[in-house]
Amino acid sequence: xxxxxPPPTEDQLxxxxxxxxxxxxxxxxxxxxxDRAITGSLTGMVNSDRRWAETTLGKGSQRIERMNKEE
Numbered sequence: 427x428x429x430x431x432p433p434p435t436e437d438q439l440x441x442x443x444x445x446x447x448x449x450x451x452x453x454x455x456x457x458x459x460x461d462r463a464i465t466g467s468l469t470g471m472v473n474s475d476r477r478w479a480e481t482t483l484g485k486g487s488q489r490i491e492r493m494n495k496e497e
Contacts, residue, residue, distance in 0.1 A: 434472040442471040 434442075443455050448464070458464045 431473050431476050434469055438472045439465075439468050442468040442475075445471070 440455055443458055448458055
């Protein structure tokens, strides 16, 4: 179990659900959350977004600090 991030909120899971094709397949958000595999995939999507943001924002702030030192 990943303890690096807190459990995703319902809004985060809903946003991840909307990026999938599950609705087009006739699977509602509520039904998706009842399936452990789908819930795990949606949670993985949220955590992946969090890792990306953590890395990208960290690198971006380092770059800004370097740019400010050069001035």
